[in-house]
Amino acid sequence: GIQxxxxxxxxxxxxxxxxxLRCNFSDSVxxxxxxxxxxxxxxxxxxxxxxxxxxxxxxxATTVATERYSLLYISSSQTTDSGVYFCAVDPNTGFQxxxxxxxxxxxxxx
Amino acid sequence: xxxxxQSPRYKIIEKRQSVAFWCNPISGHATLYWYQQILGxxxxxxxxxxxxxxxxxxxxxxDRFSAERLKGVDSTLKIQPAKLEDSAVYLCASSPxxxxxxxFGSGTQLSVL
Numbered sequence: 001g002i003q004x005x006x007x008x009x010x011x012x013x014x015x016x017x018x019x020x021l022r023c024n025f026s027d028s029v030x031x032x033x034x035x036x037x038x039x040x041x042x043x044x045x046x047x048x049x050x051x052x053x054x055x056x057x058x059x060x061a062t063t064v065a066t067e068r069y070s071l072l073y074i075s076s077s078q079t080t081d082s083g084v085y086f087c088a089v090d091p092n093t094g095f096q097x098x099x100x101x102x103x104x105x106x107x108x109x110x
Numbered sequence: 111x112x113x114x115x116q117s118p119r120y121k122i123i124e125k126r127q128s129v130a131f132w133c134n135p136i137s138g139h140a141t142l143y144w145y146q147q148i149l150g151x152x153x154x155x156x157x158x159x160x161x162x163x164x165x166x167x168x169x170x171x172x173d174r175f176s177a178e179r180l181k182g183v184d185s186t187l188k189i190q191p192a193k194l195e196d197s198a199v200y201l202c203a204s205s206p207x208x209x210x211x212x213x214f215g216s217g218t219q220l221s222v223l
Contacts, residue, residue: 030209041199043153043214086152088212096209097143097166100152 002027002091004101012107013077021072021104023087030090032063032070033098037084046072046085077108112136114215116202122221128190131218134183135204141165143212144177144187145201153201159185160208192222 003026013019023032031050035043047054047061049070054061058077063070070087084105088098115134123129135142140161145153156175157167162182170177174193179185189196199217 033212035214041217041219043201043203045211045213048211088152090209097155097158098212100154103152 002029002089002099004087004089004099006085006087006101006104008104009102010105010107012109015077015079015108015110017077017108018073018075019077019106021074021085021106023070023072023089023101025068025070025087025089025101027068028092029065029068030092030096032065032090033088034061034070034072035086035088036081037086037103039083043086074106077106079108079110082106082108114202114204114213116200116215116218118218119216120219120221122223123192124223125194126191128188129192129220130189131187131200131202131220133185133187133202133215135185135202136213138206139204139213140182140207141205141210142179142185143203143205144185145203145214147199147201147217149198156187165208189220192220194222196220197222 005024007022034046037043049063051065058075060073084103088100142159144156147153156170157177158165159179177187201217202215
């Protein structure tokens with residue numbers, strides 16, 4: 001099956017810093033979604049981004065489907081950005097189901 | 111707009127007991143998913159419904175897990191009998207249709223002792 005690898009696995013930032021999270025996938029996909037899992041376990045959908053670039057406040061995401069990667073940018077990080085960030089891909093298998101990556105654990109300190 | 115509702119929030123049972131989880135998706139969402147998330151890992155899909163039909167249950171341990179969505183709205187996931195390795199968070203999610211943006215509930219944290 002498809003492999004979805006995220007980097008870095010762990011990231012510690014000072015409040016106000018910027019960061020880039022990467023998601024690599026091993027095969028073609030129909031779509032890609034980015035999620036934030038907060039410290040209480042709630043998964044929030046950040047982006048639905050099969051290709052191109054989208055922005056939402058301090059967050060933006062870019063997917064280059066032909067090169068099989070996606071990037072999530074966090075600018076001016078805040079303590080509330082802490083948690084685990086997952087990318088999830090829908091492999092081109094016809095089932096339209098999401099396969100989650102390994103996750104990046106982010107800690108933003110004040 | 112109400113989100114995906116799940117209950118209970120927490121459940122503690124002994125091995126070999128039975129347990130059931132309930133999920134009510136966002137109104138109008140045709141697709142409903144059950145995921146299992148073991149501590150430190152990403153969610154893993156157990157079963158996917160489109161309205162009241164099963165789209166994919168290839169990763170559901172069918173000897174002990176069952177799920178239904180009889181009227182194409184809410185859904186129940188059951189484990190019978192539970193094993194220690196079933197300790198995890200069980201997440202329900204829904205989307206307007208296949209391949210669209212996914213929305214998750216708060217999950218049920220299951221501990222099997």
